[in-house]
Amino acid sequence: MAASAGPVLSREEVDRALARLGAERDAVESALLSLQDHPGLRLLDGAGLTGRTQERWSVVGQGLPLLWALFDRYSEALASARAVRARKARPGGPELAELSELLTGDAVTVPGGAPDGPQRLGAPARLVERVSLDELMERMNAWYATVLEVVSAADAVWTALPARIDLLIAELRRVQTLAASLGVRSGTHPLGDDLEALDADLEALRTEVRTDPLALWRPARVPAQRGAVPDGGAQGLPSGVVDTERFDRAGRALDGVRQELENLLRLRDDAEERLQGVGDLLQRADATLAEARRARGEVLAKIAATEVPAVPGPASALREQIVLALDLRQNGQWYRLAPLLDALEDAAAKELARARQSLTEVTQPLAVRAELRGRLDAYKAMAARLRVAEDPVVLERYEKARWLLWSAPCDLRAAAGAVARFQQALRPAPGEPGAGAGAAEPGGSGYGGAGYSGAGYSAAGYGGAVQDGIERDGIGRGGAAAGGEPADGQAVDGRVQGG
Incomplete structure (x- = not known):
């Protein structure tokens, strides 16, 4: 039933209202035509929808046919008002009253079940209603905004994600091929399990994008306000963002797997060279241990009363691991070879260091x-400089020390005491000419001032003569080069020379 008439409009007010309503009608028609051609709408109509998208579209999908029905009612009412206005150039009172009722009153009959806005979608409604043209315009705007929101959101997801999924899946296939070439497969290696899980996730995401795009849409926190249809029929921008978190997470996981596989690929290219390097280190360690065993026999033959440490044997466990590494390389099991090869390189370096330490310890007595x-020899040269080389005491002590040092086996403790007594014989007695600082002291003769350390052996271990004599003489190891005779048994570059 029509509502009671309001104030009667003047002729000028009628003309302005007709112009405004006509412009609004044209804008609605343009917007509806654009919405009807929207790609998102065509996809929603043809897709097999599931989940949230199916739930919403089952209600919102009724909006477009209803919009056209409401638009027809609006156009018919506006056409009726224009026909009344066209009867007379200067309408009288009855015509103005009729026009006022048509333009401002509840003069338009529309189907029931047309709720006022998206908050009442699916709510029960009357079979028919009578509304004004302005109310009908508001209802069309509300339906338009609701339909456009769903259509634009689905189109935004379908525009942004399928290409991204295709790129991710193409990269996944490339990584899977690389993994297969390296022997990485599901059930045998964690990386293979990760790739299988990524494959299942991406396939599920692709299905979800195709059938339930609204599940990947995050609306803006503030809902879009109902308003006039966009000017010129513009589609408007969706109020929200596409949710790409799961895609980003899958991309990061795929990058991580790819990097680990590329590390295995570099291992495959470098494995032969690295295994050869491990073998070279072990060969050098074996050669050093062999030299240490030979030197130990020489020390036991040439040095008396000396405890010489035993030389350890070769590391057989390392050779077994090298055989395993070669087998893994032959079978292409690079993911198992990687940690084993790292451990082998570290163990081979430690084995070489152990062999060198053993050689050093064995050759210390020499x-x-x-x-x-x-x-x-340095003291002998000093005696010649002091003109006491022919002194009987000096000569006797020199010969005694020399005999002890060049005899085999050599008693190091006795020899050290003899050298100390020879050095003491070079000191002039107090009050004699030449006595004083530097006269017979090695420090004044230009020899090095470093204290005697016995090449790592304790000086006390060779008797009090060493403590009282050699440790105080101040001559460093450089004195070994001062004599004119070769230094038999001296270690040079890790090898024992002489007899």
Whole structure:
């Protein structure tokens, strides 16, 4: 039933209302035509929808046919008002009253079930209603905004994500091919399990994008306000963003797997060279241990009363691991070879260091003897400089020390004491000419001032003569080069020279 008439409009007010309503009618028609051609609408109409999208579209999909029905009612009412206005150039009172009722009153009959806005979608309604043209325009705007929101959101998801999924899946296929070439497969390696899980996730995401795009849409926090249809039929921008978090997470996971596989690929290219390097280190360690065993026999033959440490045997466990590494390389099991090869390189380097330490410890007695020989030669040169080389005491002590140092086996403790007594014989007695600082002290003769350390052996271990004599003489190991005779048994570059 029509509502009671309001104030009667003047002729000028009628003309202005007709112009405004006509412009609004044209804008609605343009917007509806654009919405009907919207790609998102065509996809929604043809897709097999599921989930949230199916739920919403089952209600919102009724909007476009209803919009055209409401638009027809609006156009018919506006046409009726224009026909009344066209009867007379200057309408009288009855015509103005009729026009006022048509333009401002509840003069338009529309189907029921047309709720006022998206908040009442699916709510029960009357079979028919009578509304004014302005109310009908508001209802059309509300329906238009609701339909456009769903259509634009679905179109935004379908525009942004399918190409991205295709790129991710193409990259996944490339990584899977690389993994297969490296022997990485599901069930045998964690990376293979990760790739299989990524494959399942991306396929599920692709299905979800195709059938339930609204599940990947995050609306803006503030809902779009109902308003006039956009000017010129513009589609408007969706109020929200596409949710790409799961795609980003899958992309990061795929990058991580790819980097680990590329590390295995570099291992495959470098494995032969690295295994050869491990073998070279072990060969050098074996050669050093063999030299240490030979030197130990020489020390036991040439040095008396000396405890020489035993030389360890080769690391057989490392060779077994090298055989395993070669087998893994032959079978292409690079993911198992990677940690094993790292451990082998570290163990081979430690084995070489252990062999060198053993050689150093074994040859220390020979180094001590060589140093004592050098000191004896230095003291002999000092005796000649002091013109006491022919002194019977000096000569006797020199010969005694020399005999001890060049005899085999050599008693290092006795030899050290003899060298100390020879050095003491070079000191003039107090009050004699030449006595004083530097006269017979090695420090004044230009020899090095470093204290005697016995090449790592304790000086006290060779008796009090060493403590009282050699440690105080101030001659360093450089004295070994002062004599004119070769330093038999001196360690040079890790090898024992002489007899």
